[in-house]
Amino acid sequence: MARLSGLKGPAGQWLAGTCPRCCKGRLFAGPVRFRDRCESCGLDFTQFNVGDGPAAFLILIVGAILVVGALLLDAAAEPPFYVHLVWLPLGLGLTLGGLRLAKAWLLGAEYRNAAREGRLVP
Numbered sequence: 001m002a003r004l005s006g007l008k009g010p011a012g013q014w015l016a017g018t019c020p021r022c023c024k025g026r027l028f029a030g031p032v033r034f035r036d037r038c039e040s041c042g043l044d045f046t047q048f049n050v051g052d053g054p055a056a057f058l059i060l061i062v063g064a065i066l067v068v069g070a071l072l073l074d075a076a077a078e079p080p081f082y083v084h085l086v087w088l089p090l091g092l093g094l095t096l097g098g099l100r101l102a103k104a105w106l107l108g109a110e111y112r113n114a115a116r117e118g119r120l121v122p
Contacts, residue, residue, distance in 0.1 A: 010112070014104040019043055020111040027107065032099045034107070048110045054102030062094045 012023070019025040025038035027045070034045045066087050073079065109115070 010105075010108055013108055014101055017100060017104055020108040027104055028100065031096055032103060034103070043111075045107065047116075048107050050103050050106045050110070054099055054106060058095060058098045058102060062091055062098065065094070066091050 010020075012018075013020055016023075017027045019027060019038040019041060021043045022038060022041040025035075025040035025043075027034060027038075029035040034048075034050075036046055037044055070084055070087055074084070
């Protein structure tokens with residue numbers, strides 16, 4: 001993903017997919033898979049547990065958007081069935097793009113708040 005040099009802070013880090021510590025290294029090794037470490041500062045991304053929470057909520061949100069869009073299009077224009085195939089790539093794009101943002105946001109929030117699993121803070 002292209003670097004978004006105009007944005008700074010957490011929002012810029014989520015959109016650009018960069019390391020929450022140095023904002024230089026890339027966060028993702030694939031479309032939605034994290035790298036093991038930041039290539040710039042060496043932050044270990046495996047210590048963070050983002051889990052499947054973003055995927056579950058995103059599927060519900062994207063599914064609702066697609067169903068409402070398909071119903072509105074069908075009611076307004078009554079197009080042939082094959083026109084509704086446009087919802088497949090749109091759904092895939094919204095899901096992958098949203099999943100990258102959600103995972104980057106959660107990892108950044110865990111880093112900023114020093115959240116770790118199984119630790120009680122008095």
